[in-house]
Amino acid sequence: MYYANQDKIVPVYDIYVDAEENEYHLETGETKLVYGDPVEFRGNIAMSVGEAEAVEFGLNLADYEAILVVASNSLPITETSLIWLNTEPKYDNENVVDAHTADYRIVKINKTPNVDKYVLKKVVK
Secondary structure, three states, X not given: OEEEOEEEEXXXXXXXXXXXXOEEEEEEEEEEEEEOOOXXXXXXXXXXXXXXXXXXXXXXXXXXXXXXXXEOOOOOOOOOOEEXXXXXXXXXXXXXXXXXXOOEEEEEEEEOOOEEEEEEEEOOO
């Protein structure tokens, strides 16, 4: 598996080319999240989630699809992180991690002395 953490927020630009083929980059006023390079890791994912996990995290069963479990404090994953389980991370034409290629996003975190549990929601592709 791989994870990537949010790195920064950057402005979105539109590119215009005039009649003399000069290229102009104009800010749209929008921003986008940029993620750091994906990092490979090992962990356990439980796909069969149930009422006990929902109660533990205060969520409905419809709010998530899986639980990731790793050793306590072994990963710097946050609630803005992405997870790749079944696919390889890909980069866009600007050599930035394509967040749409991730399989899951972190919804909630529960840290205990022995394990960290991460609630995962599928990324709509």
